[in-house]
Amino acid sequence: MMAGLLLVEGTHCINNITENQELKIMSGKPILHYFNGRGRMESVRWLLAAAGVEFEERNFETAEQRENLIKSGKLMYQQVPMVEIDGMYLVQTRAILRYIASKYNLYGKDLKEQALIDMYVEGMRDLYDIIMLQPLCLPQDRKETLRVIAERANQRFLPVYEKALKDPGKNYLVGNQLSWADILLLEFILMVEECKPGILSAFPKLQEFKARISKLPRIQKFLQPGSQRKPPMDDQAVEEATKIFNLEKGLIFYKRRNIQLCPLHGILAEKQSNNI
Amino acid sequence: MAVKPMLHYFNGRGRMESVRWLLAAAGVEFEEKILKSAEDFENLVKGGNLMYQQVPMVEIDGLNLVQTRAILKYIAAKYNLYGKDLKEKALIDMYVEGMRDLNEMIMYYPLCYPGEEEKNLNFILERATERFFPVYEKALKSHGKNYLVGNQMSWADIQLFEAILMVEELKSDILSAFPKLQEFKARMSKLPSIQKFLQPGSQRKAKMDGKNLAEAKKIFKFD
Numbered sequence: 001m002m003a004g005l006l007l008v009e010g011t012h013c014i015n016n017i018t019e020n021q022e023l024k025i026m027s028g029k030p031i032l033h034y035f036n037g038r039g040r041m042e043s044v045r046w047l048l049a050a051a052g053v054e055f056e057e058r059n060f061e062t063a064e065q066r067e068n069l070i071k072s073g074k075l076m077y078q079q080v081p082m083v084e085i086d087g088m089y090l091v092q093t094r095a096i097l098r099y100i101a102s103k104y105n106l107y108g109k110d111l112k113e114q115a116l117i118d119m120y121v122e123g124m125r126d127l128y129d130i131i132m133l134q135p136l137c138l139p140q141d142r143k144e145t146l147r148v149i150a151e152r153a154n155q156r157f158l159p160v161y162e163k164a165l166k167d168p169g170k171n172y173l174v175g176n177q178l179s180w181a182d183i184l185l186l187e188f189i190l191m192v193e194e195c196k197p198g199i200l201s202a203f204p205k206l207q208e209f210k211a212r213i214s215k216l217p218r219i220q221k222f223l224q225p226g227s228q229r230k231p232p233m234d235d236q237a238v239e240e241a242t243k244i245f246n247l248e249k250g251l252i253f254y255k256r257r258n259i260q261l262c263p264l265h266g267i268l269a270e271k272q273s274n275n276i
Numbered sequence: 277m278a279v280k281p282m283l284h285y286f287n288g289r290g291r292m293e294s295v296r297w298l299l300a301a302a303g304v305e306f307e308e309k310i311l312k313s314a315e316d317f318e319n320l321v322k323g324g325n326l327m328y329q330q331v332p333m334v335e336i337d338g339l340n341l342v343q344t345r346a347i348l349k350y351i352a353a354k355y356n357l358y359g360k361d362l363k364e365k366a367l368i369d370m371y372v373e374g375m376r377d378l379n380e381m382i383m384y385y386p387l388c389y390p391g392e393e394e395k396n397l398n399f400i401l402e403r404a405t406e407r408f409f410p411v412y413e414k415a416l417k418s419h420g421k422n423y424l425v426g427n428q429m430s431w432a433d434i435q436l437f438e439a440i441l442m443v444e445e446l447k448s449d450i451l452s453a454f455p456k457l458q459e460f461k462a463r464m465s466k467l468p469s470i471q472k473f474l475q476p477g478s479q480r481k482a483k484m485d486g487k488n489l490a491e492a493k494k495i496f497k498f499d
Contacts, residue, residue, distance in 0.1 A: 077374050077407055088366060094345065095369035102362055111353055115339055118346035123328050156328055 030055045030085040033069060035244050037237050038230045039132060040093045041081040043184055045229060047097060049222035050183040051104035057228065063244050097121075101180040108174055116174045120181040123160060124188045127152050131191050135233040136242075150196040158192075158203050161185055165205040171212060178216070186213045194232055281306040281351075282335040284320060286495050288488045289481045290383060291344045292332040294376075294438060296480060298348055300473035301434040302355040308479065317495050345376070352431035359425055367425045371412065371432040375439045378408050382442050386484045397446060404443045409454050412436055416456040422463060429467075437464045445483055 030048065034041040036059040048055045060066045070078045074089045083090045086103075090096045101107040101117075108114045130149055137145050164173050173181045189210050192199050200207050213219055222229055233241070281299065285292040287310045299306045311317050311331070321329045325340040334341045337354075341347045352358040352368075359365045381400045388396045415424055424432045440461050443450045451458050464470055473480050482488070493499060 076370055076411055077377075086363070088363065090366060090370065092370050092373035095366055095373050098369055099362065099366045102365070111350065112337070112339065114353070115341060115346055115350045118349055119327055119341065119343050122343035122346050126328075160327055 029053075030083055032057045033060070033074075033082040033084070034080050035059055035066075035241060036061070036230065037233055037241055039081075039241070042230055043093065043128075043187060044081060044083060044096055044100070046183050046187045046222065047100050047106070047180055049228065050178075050180075050216070050218050051100065051106060052218050053100075053104065055228070060244065061240075063246060066244055094125075097180065106178065106180040106183070108179055109177075113175050113179075117179050117181045120161070120164070120173055121184050123157060124184055127157055128188060128191070131195060134195070135238050146195050149192065150199060153192045153196070153199055154202070157188075158199070158206060161209075162203045162205050165209055171209075182209075182213055183219075186210060186219065280304075283308045284311070284333040284335070285331050286311045286317075286492055287481065288484055288492055290332075290484075290492070293481055294344065294379065294435060295332060295334060295347050295351065297434055297438045297473070298351050298357070298431060300479065301429075301437075301467070301469050302351070302357060303469045304351075304355065306479070311495050314495055314497060348372075348431065357429065357431045357434070359430055364426050364430075368430050368432045371415075371424055372435045374408055374411065375432075375435045378404060378439055379435075379442070382446070385446075386489050401443070401447055401450065404450060405453065408439075409451075409457060412460075413454045413456050416460055422460075433460075433464065434470075437461065437470065442483075 030053065032041060032044060032055055034057070045055075060069060066080070069075060069080070069082075074084075075082055076089070076091045079091060081091065081093055081096060083096050085099070090099060098107070108117050127149065130145070130152075134142070134145050134149065161173065164170075172178055173185065186209075189200065189206060200210065214223060221227060281304065283292060283295065283306055285308070296306075311320065317331075320326060320331070320333075325335075326333055327340070327342045330342060332342065332344055332347060334347050336350070339350075341350055349358075359368050378400075381396075381403065385393075385396055385400060412424065421427055423429050424436065437460075440451065440457060451461065465474065472478060484492075
């Protein structure tokens with residue numbers, strides 16, 4: 001293995017290596033395939049960073065690059081995120097997150113702790129998805145969407161985690177050690193704060209939690225400018241994402257009482273139920 | 277004497293049906309507390325055992341489990357339906373997450389806007405035959421074994437069987453281009469625990485019709 005061997009893609013030629021052959025630095029680092037934005041991959045970046053695992057990113061910039069990835073046959077359902085890790089092409093965000101959490105000891109010590117972690121992370125995911133899609137809102141729907149996000153956070157989700165942390169000396173959500181529930185909760189808090197600054201004002205335990213987890217060295221590092229953490233989507237990023245993904249027509253635009261997920265440029269978005 | 281798991285939901289498939297399938301296929305007897313009115317649901321919420329004030333909820337082993345995936349994972353792990361190592365788990369997870377996407381589309385289908393039924397139905401069938409079923413057909417073909425992962429039944433097999441039956445309810449010959457899935461379906465149907473669940477009178481719920489939808493809307497207060 002030659003040190004400094006370049007990653008070769010597409011049409012480059014090195015010595016007698018033919019075109020279209022891809023040489024990888026045999027670093028064993030996970031490789032993340034996505035576009036250059038948060039989307040569904042951001043939680044994966046958080047988790048790897050918190051676990052102290054260095055990773056590479058292959059971010060596609062055009063629809064064609066994405067289509068080439070699909071043609072390569074590495075995407076089980078022709079979708080990203082995809083993470084190359086330990087000889088596997090992992091797809092489906094939850095499958096990826098669970099694998100990483102298990103591998104790096106961030107999944108509790110027994111089945112019951114795992115169940116608790118799962119309940120916490122699954123709960124966050126419901127609201128997370130709404131926040132993730134929110135930049136794609138039509139402008140006239142944005143205000144209402146943000147209001148709903150803040151309301152859900154305040155009434156349904158944040159109280160759960162505040163309560164989980166209320167016992168004195170409780171530094172982590174589950175057991176007495178860091179798990180992926182803690183990491184995703186910090187990510188979640190920061191995202192909700194971007195939608196509504198000051199949202200933690202009624203949640204003192206979460207404020208302490210946020211401060212405490214942010215100070216963990218690996219997390220601190222990830223929060224620095226220049227890390228692989230991605231910024232929130234601005235209008236330009238939305239434009240790019242729309243082009244890259246040919247944002248597909250979803251299935252159902254279903255209007256729930258008081259909750260309306262906005263149509264995405266004519267794209268139908270799946271609704272989250274209030275109660276089921 | 278072991279306490280049976282207790283399922284809290286309304287009298288329909290919805291998000292709880294996959295849980296019923298998993299328990300049934302694993303041969304685990306369970307009980308159900310069926311919500312029949314908005315008041316039933318409100319009382320359950322007031323009881324404080326719904327972490328996010330939502331169902332499904334399953335009482336099992338002293339836990340009040342909520343969030344469908346958390347429930348399914350716990351059951352799969354407990355009853356040895358989750359593969360033998362991390363890599364098998366990852367494969368099972370990839371399979372079931374895809375099936376969950378398909379399952380959700382079918383679950384939401386009765387809720388689509390009037391006039392859009394055909395468009396949505398075609399979308400579901402297209403996804404089934406072009407995105408999801410080919411994956412499982414290919415997996416079965418490639419290793420020639422009876423089950424999707426490893427050499428034993430897992431959560432993925434049960435979830436796949438459920439998905440196949442649900443898509444067939446929408447289009448009865450949907451498996452015509454998938455010979456391995458047809459064999460798989462026949463094989464799974466013969467397993468005693470599954471045969472039992474397929475009998476009339478089992479805890480399997482019927483496909484949602486107008487009446488069932490109206491009931492759900494009343495209980496959960498959505499329109």
